[in-house]
Amino acid sequence: MAELDTSSGGGKHKGGKIRSKKASTRVDLTAMVDLAFLLITFFMYTTTLQKPKAMDLAMPDNSVKTSQLPIAASRSMTILLGSHNKVEWYMGEAGKSAPTVDNYGKDGLRKAIIENAKKVADTHNGDEKLMEVVIKPSDKSTYENLVAVLDEMKITNVQIYAIVKITQMEIDDLKKNSIY
Amino acid sequence: MTAMCDVAFLLLTFFILTAKPKVDDPSKAEVPPSTVIMPVADVNMITISVGENKAFYSVTEQDVRQEALKAMGEKYGVSFTPEETRRFSLTQVFGVPMKNLKSFLDTDPSELKNFPQTGIPADTTNNNELFNWIYTSRQAERALHDKLLNVSIKADRKEEYPMINTVVTILEKQKVFKFQLITSLRTGQK
Numbered sequence: 013m014a015e016l017d018t019s020s021g022g023g024k025h026k027g028g029k030i031r032s033k034k035a036s037t038r039v040d041l042t043a044m045v046d047l048a049f050l051l052i053t054f055f056m057y058t059t060t061l062q063k064p065k066a067m068d069l070a071m072p073d074n075s076v077k078t079s080q081l082p083i084a085a086s087r088s089m090t091i092l093l094g095s096h097n098k099v100e101w102y103m104g105e106a107g108k109s110a111p112t113v114d115n116y117g118k119d120g121l122r123k124a125i126i127e128n129a130k131k132v133a134d135t136h137n138g139d140e141k142l143m144e145v146v147i148k149p150s151d152k153s154t155y156e157n158l159v160a161v162l163d164e165m166k167i168t169n170v171q172i173y174a175i176v177k178i179t180q181m182e183i184d185d186l187k188k189n190s191i192y
Numbered sequence: 193m194t195a196m197c198d199v200a201f202l203l204l205t206f207f208i209l210t211a212k213p214k215v216d217d218p219s220k221a222e223v224p225p226s227t228v229i230m231p232v233a234d235v236n237m238i239t240i241s242v243g244e245n246k247a248f249y250s251v252t253e254q255d256v257r258q259e260a261l262k263a264m265g266e267k268y269g270v271s272f273t274p275e276e277t278r279r280f281s282l283t284q285v286f287g288v289p290m291k292n293l294k295s296f297l298d299t300d301p302s303e304l305k306n307f308p309q310t311g312i313p314a315d316t317t318n319n320n321e322l323f324n325w326i327y328t329s330r331q332a333e334r335a336l337h338d339k340l341l342n343v344s345i346k347a348d349r350k351e352e353y354p355m356i357n358t359v360v361t362i363l364e365k366q367k368v369f370k371f372q373l374i375t376s377l378r379t380g381q382k
Contacts (some may be wrong), residue, residue: 041193041197044197045193045196045197045200048197048200048201048204049200051204051207051208052200052203052204052207055204055207055208055211056207058211059207059210059211059212063231063232064223064231064232064346064374064375064376065226065228065229065230065231065232065374065375065376065377066228066230066231066232066233066344066372066373066374066375067226067228067230067372067373067374067375068230068370068371068372069370069371069372069373070369070370071360071363071364071369071370072369073367073369093353149353149356149357150353151352151353151354152352152353153352153353154349154350154351154352154353155224155242155347155348155349155350155351155352155353155356156224156349156350157353158353158356159224159225159226159349159373159375160224160226162226162373163226163227163228163375163378166227166228167227
């Protein structure tokens with residue numbers, strides 16, 4: 013592959029016979045390969061193989077004042093996002109059931125969501141079998157927390173969820189548990 | 193030697209073809225991980241980057257950028273020279289208020305890195321700069337390509353919720369109820 017025919021057609025006349033000059037036909041490739049590898053290294057370091065991912069989020073249209081369906085307290089779960097990567101959740105109405113402080117992740121929030129969804133499915137019939145989750149981020153929670161909770165919705169296959177403004181009463185409760 | 197050379201060039205070709213120039217994002221946002229696997233589209237997209245309580249803005253289409261700049265100039269009473277408009281259409285991400293935009297565009301590209309980008313003013317009223325940037329861009333896209341722009345939010349993982357809420361409220365105010373949150377792919381089990 014790397015040979016080039018550098019032999020000249022003619023050559024000098026020597027002894028009456030026309031003989032082609034036998035010069036080395038190999039071209040030194042070292043420099044070219046060096047350069048190629050240098051460029052490979054450069055492009056390898058600069059390319060980002062991991063493209064960013066996009067999470068779809070739909071907010072309710074608040075401009076149309078349609079009759080809002082009341083959420084049945086018995087099948088709603090409210091998740092309050094506090095500071096220090098902690099969450100607090102309770103079932104039903106605020107103040108009526110004791111809230112639980114939990115962590116994010118597999119053994120914390122996800123477990124709770126799955127258990128609650130199961131409970132709701134066991135105690136309800138027909139269309140009401142699905143649990144509704146209300147996500148209330150407090151001002152001290154971070155964007156990572158919000159994404160983590162939305163991600164849990166996807167993982168645990170919760171169909172109905174919404175991001176709602178937190179109330180003062182719930183902020184007080186977060187303060188009481190020192191996660192605000 | 194021949195085989196190695198072949199492989200080297202094959203790899204080189206691959207990397208050159210897949211390489212995309214890295215966009216210099218002044219927001220320095222480090223996106224949080226999630227399990228979503230849908231990649232971000234790289235056309236017809238408005239991206240609002242949020243980092244350190246500052247909002248940055250970018251649109252993928254250059255002609256939309258130009259139109260939006262024109263409309264914003266009219267709104268805020270700033271006129272831009274053709275050279276400034278051209279520079280703006282080549283600026284990927286920016287985060288300066290309208291009153292500083294002219295000096296931002298007049299700055300030499302080599303010194304742009306040192307230009308203090310204070311973020312685009314954003315609040316929850318109906319008339320703030322971030323609101324108008326998004327609004328005029330969407331109008332420009334409509335007029336130029338008759339398409340709808342997608343909106344995505346790229347925020348730093350440590351960004352506190354009030355700022356995110358501001359951006360979301362701005363989008364809701366102009367009836368953008370569906371948008372995307374940019375995340376990175378979570379590696380490993382958590």
